[in-house]
Every structure is written in C-alpha cells, then in structure tokens.
Amino acid sequence: METFVYRPKGVCSQEMRFEMDGDIIRSVKIVGGCAGNLLGISRIITDKKISEVISAFEGVRCGIKPTSCPDQISKALLAYAAEHDIKVN
Template sequence: METFVYRPKGVCSQQMTFTMDGDIIRDVKIVGGCAGNLLGISRILKDKKISEVMEAFHGVRCGMKATSCPDQIATALQAYAKQHNMDI
C-alpha cells in the first residue's frame, strides 16, 4: 500500500490523500470542499480501479468552473499512474 497526496487546483477542496494498492484505490480522504458530497465520493471510490474512476470523473465541471472535485480526482489519479509508469 502506498499513500499519494495531491493538491487540487481550481476547486474548494485543498488536499486529496489516496491510499493506493497498485492501480486500486483503497481509501480517499479529502480536506475542504462540500463535506457530504466528498465523503460520498470517497466511499464510492473504495476498491475501484484507476481506469474506471478516470473514465467516470474526467471532464466533470462544477458550475462555471473549468474543473470540479471529481475532475481533480481524475487528474490526481492520472498523475499517480504517470509517476508509476502505469499504462492507463
């Protein structure tokens, strides 16, 4: 298991901490943002593969913003995969 910390950009949340087991997300903790929504998202992500989360979350926007917390989760997972030379 490995911990990966990501600082999102352009959203209310301030930090995303992922517990990763290869390409499987075991846990996510998000600081800041809409607490209830992000807790729900964190629970949904448990034991999911990076690829399925990226497919579902990439490009989601929040209101008039160019990004959202789900989109930033996809960006974080993309960065993790790149850092670990994963072909996602």
C-alpha cells in the same frame, strides 16, 4: 500500500490523500470542499481501479468552473499513474 497526496487546483478542496495498492484505490480522504458530497465520492471510489474512476470523473465541471472535485480526482489519479508507469487507457 502507498499514500499519494495531491493538491487540487481550481476547486474548494485543498488536499486529496489516496491510499493506493497498485492501480486500486483503497481509500481517499479529501480536506475542504463539500464534506458530504466528497465523503460519498470517496466511498464510491474505494476499491475501484484508477482507470474506472478516471473514465467516470474526467471532464466533470462544477457550475461555471472549468473543473470540479471529481475532475481533480481524475487528474490526481493520472499523475499517480504517470509516476508509477501504470497504463490507464
């Protein structure tokens, strides 16, 4: 297991902390943002493959913002995959 920390941009949340087991998300803790929604999202993506989550979350917008917390989660997972040479497509 490895902890991966990501600082999202353009959203209310300030930090995303992932517990990773290779290409599987074991847990996620998100600081800031809409607490209930992000807790629900964290529970939904626990024990999922990163490729599944990226596919579902990439490009999701929050209102008029060009990004959202789910989109930032996909960006975090893409960064993790690149850093660990994990293919996501």
